[in-house]
Amino acid sequence: MANDKVEKNKELEWALIPPGEVSQVDGIVLEKNICNSWDKIWNFEAKPDDLLIASYPKAGTTWTQEIVDLIQNNGDIEKSKRAPIHLRQPFLEWVRTTNSGIDQANAMPSPRTLKTHLPVQLLPPSFWEKNCKIIYVARNVKDNMVSYYYFQKMNKGLPDPGSWDEYFETFLSGKVVWGSWFDHVKGWWKKKESHPILYLFYEDMMKDPKREIRKVMEFLGKNLKEEVLDKIVYNTSFDVMKRNPMTNYINDVKMNHRLSPFMRKGVTGDWKNHFTEAQNKQLNENYEKNMADTSLSFCMEL
Numbered sequence: 001m002a003n004d005k006v007e008k009n010k011e012l013e014w015a016l017i018p019p020g021e022v023s024q025v026d027g028i029v030l031e032k033n034i035c036n037s038w039d040k041i042w043n044f045e046a047k048p049d050d051l052l053i054a055s056y057p058k059a060g061t062t063w064t065q066e067i068v069d070l071i072q073n074n075g076d077i078e079k080s081k082r083a084p085i086h087l088r089q090p091f092l093e094w095v096r097t098t099n100s101g102i103d104q105a106n107a108m109p110s111p112r113t114l115k116t117h118l119p120v121q122l123l124p125p126s127f128w129e130k131n132c133k134i135i136y137v138a139r140n141v142k143d144n145m146v147s148y149y150y151f152q153k154m155n156k157g158l159p160d161p162g163s164w165d166e167y168f169e170t171f172l173s174g175k176v177v178w179g180s181w182f183d184h185v186k187g188w189w190k191k192k193e194s195h196p197i198l199y200l201f202y203e204d205m206m207k208d209p210k211r212e213i214r215k216v217m218e219f220l221g222k223n224l225k226e227e228v229l230d231k232i233v234y235n236t237s238f239d240v241m242k243r244n245p246m247t248n249y250i251n252d253v254k255m256n257h258r259l260s261p262f263m264r265k266g267v268t269g270d271w272k273n274h275f276t277e278a279q280n281k282q283l284n285e286n287y288e289k290n291m292a293d294t295s296l297s298f299c300m301e302l
């Protein structure tokens, strides 16, 4: 009974939080807090041994972050449980009244691992000047859209997505936070030609996690034994990460995990449970047009 009351109170408190406000930087929709701190973010001083994990939101960022942290710690599970993921690897552009990703990063000893959802053209120039290693993870547009819809529903840091039908149109227009999925994945893909970027795909990680983890290990210049790699595969599986309080954002008051958990389904092809036939046709046509100028290709089902 007492627990029921606590849960009900939490629910009421969450419902009273206003949804996130947005503004724009160079035509890209971003949280208002981020836009208001833009000079500080743009002028961030990267260091040559910084590692950056970049992605469009909901592409498998947290999964990649945990893989990287375990590789850096030679598969030591307890070390990777030292703190929640956003404290181990600061979220570069994240801004709250009392704290920010930039302040966290500046207070951190090197070598640092940072995370960003910024499109390539908005990445602070010091990352290019210092030639930092970057890992980018991308996910097929259909599953990415569904995952982002549920995230905007449960996360008051972002605007309310409205109905699924409304969100479908907003997402395709590119007027979502962090901008157009198409421009994001293509922009980072192109940058790969001139900069050390390991470009990963969520679907490849689903299909053969050990192969993809090995790629990350080699990119980081590490050499771990097979049994350590197996341990990392196991501890970064969806079921294990769902039970890990350090990868779940459980203490983020803006997130309502009862509405939709942070670790939601972790599958490829969930879009089939959400897209109408007409939406699928519209998206496929849109995809053909938008992806005509890139060699980048995605797998929509496994």
Ligand SMILES: Nc1ncnc2c1ncn2[C@@H]1O[C@H](COP(=O)(O)O)[C@@H](OP(=O)(O)O)[C@H]1O
Residues within 6 Å of the ligand: 055, 056, 057, 058, 059, 060, 061, 062, 063, 143, 146, 147, 148, 150, 236, 237, 238, 239, 241, 262, 263, 264, 265, 266, 267, 270
């Ligand atoms: N270990 C893992 N294996 C597979 N999917 C994972 C995963 N960890 C997180 N995810 C999925 O990645 C998405 C979140 O991505 P991000 O970390 O970029 O926010 C969610 O997708 P779903 O909403 O489709 O379940 C989440 O469930």
Ligand SMILES: CCc1ccc(OS(=O)(=O)O)cc1
Residues within 6 Å of the ligand: 056, 057, 058, 059, 061, 062, 155, 157, 158
């Ligand atoms: C606004 C709070 C927020 C936004 C995006 C986040 O990242 S992720 O897409 O889940 O990796 C986390 C928190």
